[in-house]
Amino acid sequence: MTATGEGKGRRALAALSDLARRSARPPTPAQLDSGLRAVRSRLDDAQPNGWRAFPRRWVVLSWTVLGILAATSALVALSTMVSRSRGIAASIERGGRSCPLVSCLSRLP
Secondary structure, rough: OHHHHHHHHHHHHHHHHHHHHOOOOOOOOHHHHHHHHHHHHHHHHOOOOOOOHHHHHHHHHHEEEEHHHHHHHHHHHHHHHHHHHHHHHHHHHOOOOHHHHHHHHOOOO
């Protein structure tokens, strides 16, 4: 069961929403700029040390750590390759007894 006032309420709501849709306009560039300035000032007030300098420090620190990590990884990989090549070379000089690949290759006709 519906009350008699419900039909009027629905019609009134539909009329109001139609009026709001027709009268709504996009904001002007000046309104957008003033709103953006207000948001920036609120953010600046919220951060005591300034919010722009803080992320730059983290970016520099993260790139520095990443560079150190990459250089260390390259040095470890290079030292591993050099030590393995020296081990293979020494094994070949001894007749290939400690290197299974060299001993298998030496058995081929």
